Amino acid sequence: MIKIVGLNMKRLREEKGLKLREFARQLGVSASFVSQMEKGKASPSLSTLKNIADKLSTTVGDLIGEGHKLTDSPVTKEEERINLQNLGKGVSVYLLTSQDSNKQMQPLLFKLGKNANSGESKYNHFGQEFVTVIKGAMELKLNDSLFILKKGDSIYFNSKIPHSFRNIAEGETEAIWVITPPSF
Numbered sequence: 001m002i003k004i005v006g007l008n009m010k011r012l013r014e015e016k017g018l019k020l021r022e023f024a025r026q027l028g029v030s031a032s033f034v035s036q037m038e039k040g041k042a043s044p045s046l047s048t049l050k051n052i053a054d055k056l057s058t059t060v061g062d063l064i065g066e067g068h069k070l071t072d073s074p075v076t077k078e079e080e081r082i083n084l085q086n087l088g089k090g091v092s093v094y095l096l097t098s099q100d101s102n103k104q105m106q107p108l109l110f111k112l113g114k115n116a117n118s119g120e121s122k123y124n125h126f127g128q129e130f131v132t133v134i135k136g137a138m139e140l141k142l143n144d145s146l147f148i149l150k151k152g153d154s155i156y157f158n159s160k161i162p163h164s165f166r167n168i169a170e171g172e173t174e175a176i177w178v179i180t181p182p183s184f
Contacts, residue, residue, distance in 0.1 A: 090116030136173030
């Protein structure tokens with residue numbers, strides 16, 4: 001999957017006429033890191049992948065090739081889920097739907113390993129989010145407010161509020177995360 005991301009990233013960057021160094025500067029990373037990502041030799045973090053998608057006016061789903069696997073069925077089997085692997089900090093994200101250009105929301109399965117977190121930076125973007133914990137426990141920060149979510153708990157918030165999360169369970173935590181509009 002890393003190679004697919006790199007190929008799509010390079011194609012979209014070149015279509016926009018962006019030079020590698022200029023693109024790296026916009027992302028706040030080194031040109032060598034962008035080059036390694038485009039060659040499939042480095043894996044971006046979830047926040048970097050989202051930033052790449054934003055800068056290229058696309059979605060993470062398009063970067064990982066989600067649109068290349070069109071189907072007539074509205075069902076996504078567990079073994080067909082696309083896994084955004086190695087996104088750093090012990091976070092795995094699974095796309096729970098197939099590609100649909102009319103999609104109004106993006107349901108995701110987040111699996112957080114022990115001590116996993118979203119990183120030092122807080123996310124904020126246009127849209128809204130709904131999260132429900134189905135296993136374990138997590139801490140979700142919205143601005144300076146801290147919320148503890150355990151199995152069965154849920155939260156709904158405006159994505160413009162700077163937010164971050166971390167696993168506080170002894171083992172793995174799983175959460176269904178729904179983002180609107182779709183960004184993956």
